[in-house]
Structures are given as structure tokens and as C-alpha cells.
Amino acid sequence: MxxxxxxxxxxxxxxxxxxxxxxxxxxxxxxxxxxxxxxxxxxxxxxxxxxxxxxxxxxxxxxxxxxxxxxxxxxxxxxxxxxxxxxxxxxxxxxxxxxxxxxxxxxxxxxxxxxxxxxxxxxxxxxxEAPDAPSAAEGLDLANMAIPSDYDGVKLGDEMTLEFVEDLIERFKNGKKLPLKYVYQIVLAVKDICYNEPTMVETHVDQGKKITVCGDTHGQYFDLMEIFRMNGRPSADHAYLFNGDFVDRGSWSCEIALLLYAYKWLYPKSMFLNRGNHETDDMNRMYGFEGECKAKYNDRTFKLFSESFSALPLATLIGDKYFVLHGGLFSDDNITLDDVRKLNRHNQKQPGQSGLMMEMLWTDPQTAPGRGPSKRGVGLQFGPDVTKRFCEKNGLEAIIRSHEVRMDGYEEEHDSKCITIFSAPNYCDSTGNRGAFINIEDDYKLQFKQFDAVKHPDIKPMAYASSPMMGMM
Incomplete structure (x- = not known):
């Protein structure tokens, strides 16, 4: 003793x-x-x-x-x-x-x-709850919605412009909001774009171009700005993939979601967005995004975001080499990339407690072989042998996933076949971790870049959470 x-x-x-x-x-x-x-x-x-x-x-x-x-x-x-x-x-x-x-x-x-x-x-x-409930967009008359007279930003027409995005970045840095009309326009445009994408988007890196893979950003807008400062902003030649959990916990989730969506509208072929376990209704109600939408805009804004989250792809395949998804691998060794391709995500808006969608959003790697119960209490854990078999069966070099804090911002596990990337440094202003992202050029080598948290206005994480305990965890 x-x-x-x-x-x-x-x-x-x-x-x-x-x-x-x-x-x-x-x-x-x-x-x-x-x-x-x-x-x-x-x-x-x-x-x-x-x-x-x-x-x-x-x-x-x-x-x-x-x-x-x-x-x-x-x-x-x-x-x-x-x-x-x-x-x-x-x-x-x-x-x-x-x-x-x-x-x-x-x-x-x-x-x-x-x-x-x-x-x-x-x-x-x-x-x-009604299975065939009408969209929150029903009854919206965007054409006749007025822009407030005190709005001092760039005007948005029927198409997204680089000028609008650059103005939006500065606007959000200064704590300003968007007119509701523009919020609705952005969310609805991206919902339509993403809805028509496959469940697993497949992309390649052409000569002279690159793609940057980012993990969880969790409403840490000023740390996202640090990524763009260090690494350059999205463009037609510089693609970005944000691998889920854009929202919740951090208190600038609206700003991150709207900015990523604006870039998606501007560059639909070089801005990629995977769904995470926090792009779901139950998590948003508990961890702050619903409350933030209502505080900064209104309830309809949250409902439209919810519909758009259900439209997001669940995975991205980069160069036939890297399978990128938020959580991890499956409870069944027989699942292949073709099963992901065939998955109709539109039949299931929320991931539920079982099935492929839940596993793609929730599972985690473990050091022991085989599979084990989830340390989270949701989903499961998969070992290095599971990862090896999946990569061999599907001709992959590695899977890239996010979903978990890593103190160095990233970690290569399972003989470097399972890579975790996490892009929210000093997570929730308390964890002390670094952030990281991955650059992939046309040689398909992974280049890991680390960064530290930057200062932000004095608004605490979980400021909009539904439970007082959430802000203490």
C-alpha cells in the first residue's frame, strides 16, 4: 500500500x-x-x-x-x-x-x-421526429432576403468569389458575423455540392500540385488561421482535405464551418470535407455547435447545417494509396473499399449505434492484435493485424484518420500503416498538445508539419455547450 x-x-x-x-x-x-x-x-x-x-x-x-x-x-x-x-x-x-x-x-x-x-x-x-420531415430550407425566399444596412463586407451574388472568402477571413478574425442570407446561401450551396459527391471521394495529386490533410479543428478558428499562414490557403493548385470534427468544443465553430464551406463552394474540386463524429446532431446538442448557431444566428442555421452534415462524404481516397476517414476500420475483415463506395449514406442521416457509418466515424486503433471494446464506450478498437490485412486487401499504403488527440499532433502506428492526424493544438485550451497536418505532393510521400496554438480572444471552449459539466471536462 x-x-x-x-x-x-x-x-x-x-x-x-x-x-x-x-x-x-x-x-x-x-x-x-x-x-x-x-x-x-x-x-x-x-x-x-x-x-x-x-x-x-x-x-x-x-x-x-x-x-x-x-x-x-x-x-x-x-x-x-x-x-x-x-x-x-x-x-x-x-x-x-x-x-x-x-x-x-x-x-x-x-x-x-x-x-x-x-x-x-x-x-x-x-x-x-418524422422520417419525411421537410427541409429547414422550405419557405426560405433567399432572393428577397434583405442584407442589413450596417453590413460592411463584400457582397455575395450567385457564385462564391475569392474576394468574398478573403473578406470573410478578416471579418471572422475581427469577431464580425455574416448576414443570415449569406449564411443560408453558403450552407445550401455546399449541401448540394456534397450531396452529389460519392460516399468515398477519390482524388489524385497532379504534377506540381499538392493536397494538405488536416485533422480535427474543433472550432479553433485562430489555429486554423495559423495552418493557412504557415502552409498557404486553399486554391485550385493547393487542395485541402479536412477530416471531420470541424465543429464543437471550440467557440468559433460557426466561423470554421462557414469558412470551410465557402472554400468548398469556391473550389469544389480541390476542397474536400469528410464527416466526423461531431458532424452529428446528438454531439452538436451536447458539445456546443447547436448553442453557438442559435447564439450567433438562429435555430434554422443549425438545422440547415445538420442537413448539410448528413450530405458530407465519409471518406476520401488519395492516389489509390491513402484511405482517409475520421475514425477508423471495421468490425468485419470482409469490408473493402468497394463496400464503402456502395454505401448509400443518404439513407441514414445520423450514424446510430452500429453499422459501417458509425464505425467509420468512431473507431480507434489499439496496440494489441485483433479487436477490442472501445475505450470511448462507443464503437470498437482495431489492432495492427486488422490494419495490415485491410491495407493489403485494398492495395493501400496506409489509412489516415483523426478523432484523437496526439501530443505531437500526429502519430504513426501499426507499422506506419495507421496514421493519426490532429489539428487542434492545445485542445480545449487545456491539453498542451501540438497540432499537425500532412502535405502530400505528386510523389505521394507524407510530409508532417507541426505547429503550436496561437492566441485567441478570451472566449473559453465549450462556451455554448448545453451542459455546465462539458465546460469543465
């Missing part, structure tokens, strides 16, 4: 220094020395929460509760983790216990009340 406690204390120091993987390793060593102390598990659960390994956090908190059914912190951790993966009915069970055991805890009471509201809201939305 004495040796274990010393390791736990070292883990606490690593946690304070935001070195979550080291903290987890030290807490795990403490548990190996002495596995009957519940606080070792709740501390490790908190570190897992910081790394968004919510499934592991639930398992650790449950073990702590088994060791001590009166340990309030364990119920607290489990409730937080279940809230994060949208298991609100499980979370409310634990919030009730916390509130009962600690009636003076105002934060727990606020979480309990927020969770109750979400459960009621979700039940209401499910009750009124």
Missing part, C-alpha cells in the same frame, strides 16, 4: 502537469501494487476523461464503486463519463446518488438538473 500510494502521488503530479498518459501509467502501476483502493481507480478515471477515453473511465469508476459503494467521487466520475458519451439515462442514476449523498453540492445539483432536461428534450425530439 505504501509503494502504491507513492505511485499514486506521482500520478497526481503528472495529472497536474497535464501529462494524462503518464498519469494513467502511474495510477495503473499503483493498482498493480494494491488493487483494493478505490481512489486509485477514480484518479485514473479522471485522467481517462481528460483523454476522452470515457468507456475506460466508466469501467474504473464502476470498479471503485464495487470496492466502496459509498464512495461519492466514483459515482461522480461515472456520471461525467456517461454524460460525455450521451448515455444520459445511466448518468442520471449516478447524479441522483451524488445529490442524495451530498445535497449541498451545487455543481452536482446543476448537473443532475441539466441531465434531466436533456433526457426530456431527447424524448420530445424523438416523439416528434
Amino acid at each position: 505504501e509503494e502504491a500510494t507513492a505511485l499514486k502521488n506521482q500520478g497526481n503530479d503528472a495529472f497536474k502537469n497535464k501529462d494524462w498518459p503518464k498519469a494513467i501509467d502511474l495510477y495503473s502501476q499503483a493498482i498493480d501494487k494494491y488493487d483494493k483502493e478505490p481512489s486509485f481507480y477514480t484518479n485514473r478515471a479522471q485522467a481517462h476523461i481528460r483523454l476522452e477515453a470515457y468507456g475506460y473511465a466508466v469501467a474504473d469508476a464502476t470498479k471503485a464503486i464495487e470496492l466502496n459503494p459509498d464512495f461519492v467521487k466514483a459515482y461522480y466520475r461515472r456520471a461525467v463519463a456517461n454524460t460525455a458519451i450521451l448515455r444520459h439515462s445511466d448518468a442520471i442514476h449516478d447524479w441522483k446518488i451524488v445529490v442524495k449523498k451530498q445535497p449541498s453540492d451545487k455543481v452536482a445539483r446543476a448537473q443532475h438538473d441539466a441531465c434531466q432536461k436533456v433526457i426530456k428534450r431527447d424524448a420530445f425530439l424523438k416523439a416528434i
Whole structure:
């Protein structure tokens, strides 16, 4: 117990220094020395929460509760983790216990009340859900929508222009918004463009040109500007692929989504957008994008974005060599690129809890061979043998995916056949990671570029999230 406690204390120091993987390793060593102390598990659960390994956090908190059914912190951790993966009915069970055991805890009471509201809201939305509901664009008369007299930006006609995009970049840097008419025009134009693209877009890099692959940007607009400053802006000769999770968490999600969409409209053949697990309704309601749309524009804006997210492709194949998708590989070795090509994503607007779309948006690599349960509590994990077989069967050099923080901004795993790229440095203003992107020229060699977070206006991440807990995680 004495040796274990010393390791736990070292883990606490690593946690304070935001070195979550080291903290987890030290807490795990403490548990190996002495596995009957519940606080070792709740501390490790908190570190897992910081790394968004919510499934592991639930398992650790449950073990702590088994060791001590009166340990309030364990119920607290489990409730937080279940809230994060949208298991609100499980979370409310634990919030009730916390509130009962600690009636003076105002934060727990606020979480309990927020969770109750979400459960009621979700039940209401499910009750009124109609499979053939009309588009949010129905009834819009864009031609006769007025532009406010105080709008001082470039005018937008029936086609996107480079002048408008460049003005938009500066406008957003200065905290200005777009007229609603222009917001609607941009989202609807890109929805139509993306809807008509295949589920897996296939592209090549011509001589003298290049494509840049970016991972999650998560509403960190000023860090996106740093990518463009370092690497150049999108153009007909310099393609960009943004591999999902443009929105949520960061508090400039509207700005990123609108700018990427404006570029997509301007350069439909050299701006590529893959859907991520955060381009989905349930995540947007919890992690801030819905609230941000309503705060900066209106509810219709969110609904139009939601429809456009459902139109986004799920993957991009670069030069027949690199399969790029947000999450990762599949639960079945028999799935091939042809199955992705044939997938009709328009039949399923939201990814659900199973199936190819869910796996493409949610899965993660693991070091052990085979497949395992998801550390997130959603989807699954796949090992190096799974990646090797998929690449060999499909003639690929590697898969490129995002979906997870990497402290260096990127990581080559599974004998360099599984590459994770993450482009939100100092994620949520708290993680301390670098960001990265990949340049691919006509020789198809991967060039990794790292960058650090830049200063941004004093608006905290999760400023528009629906739950107060989300801003604390």
C-alpha cells in the first residue's frame, strides 16, 4: 500500500502537469501494487476523461464503486463519463446518488438538473421526429432576403468569389458575423455540392500540385488561421482535405464551418470535407455547435447545417494509396473499399449505434492484435493485424484518420500503416498538445508539419455547450 500510494502521488503530479498518459501509467502501476483502493481507480478515471477515453473511465469508476459503494467521487466520475458519451439515462442514476449523498453540492445539483432536461428534450425530439420531415430550407425566399444596412463586407451574388472568402477571413478574425442570407446561401450551396459527391471521394495529386490533410479543428478558428499562414490557403493548385470534427468544443465553430464551406463552394474540386463524429446532431446538442448557431444566428442555421452534415462524404481516397476517414476500420475483415463506395449514406442521416457509418466515424486503433471494446464506450478498437490485412486487401499504403488527440499532433502506428492526424493544438485550451497536418505532393510521400496554438480572444471552449459539466471536462 505504501509503494502504491507513492505511485499514486506521482500520478497526481503528472495529472497536474497535464501529462494524462503518464498519469494513467502511474495510477495503473499503483493498482498493480494494491488493487483494493478505490481512489486509485477514480484518479485514473479522471485522467481517462481528460483523454476522452470515457468507456475506460466508466469501467474504473464502476470498479471503485464495487470496492466502496459509498464512495461519492466514483459515482461522480461515472456520471461525467456517461454524460460525455450521451448515455444520459445511466448518468442520471449516478447524479441522483451524488445529490442524495451530498445535497449541498451545487455543481452536482446543476448537473443532475441539466441531465434531466436533456433526457426530456431527447424524448420530445424523438416523439416528434418524422422520417419525411421537410427541409429547414422550405419557405426560405433567399432572393428577397434583405442584407442589413450596417453590413460592411463584400457582397455575395450567385457564385462564391475569392474576394468574398478573403473578406470573410478578416471579418471572422475581427469577431464580425455574416448576414443570415449569406449564411443560408453558403450552407445550401455546399449541401448540394456534397450531396452529389460519392460516399468515398477519390482524388489524385497532379504534377506540381499538392493536397494538405488536416485533422480535427474543433472550432479553433485562430489555429486554423495559423495552418493557412504557415502552409498557404486553399486554391485550385493547393487542395485541402479536412477530416471531420470541424465543429464543437471550440467557440468559433460557426466561423470554421462557414469558412470551410465557402472554400468548398469556391473550389469544389480541390476542397474536400469528410464527416466526423461531431458532424452529428446528438454531439452538436451536447458539445456546443447547436448553442453557438442559435447564439450567433438562429435555430434554422443549425438545422440547415445538420442537413448539410448528413450530405458530407465519409471518406476520401488519395492516389489509390491513402484511405482517409475520421475514425477508423471495421468490425468485419470482409469490408473493402468497394463496400464503402456502395454505401448509400443518404439513407441514414445520423450514424446510430452500429453499422459501417458509425464505425467509420468512431473507431480507434489499439496496440494489441485483433479487436477490442472501445475505450470511448462507443464503437470498437482495431489492432495492427486488422490494419495490415485491410491495407493489403485494398492495395493501400496506409489509412489516415483523426478523432484523437496526439501530443505531437500526429502519430504513426501499426507499422506506419495507421496514421493519426490532429489539428487542434492545445485542445480545449487545456491539453498542451501540438497540432499537425500532412502535405502530400505528386510523389505521394507524407510530409508532417507541426505547429503550436496561437492566441485567441478570451472566449473559453465549450462556451455554448448545453451542459455546465462539458465546460469543465
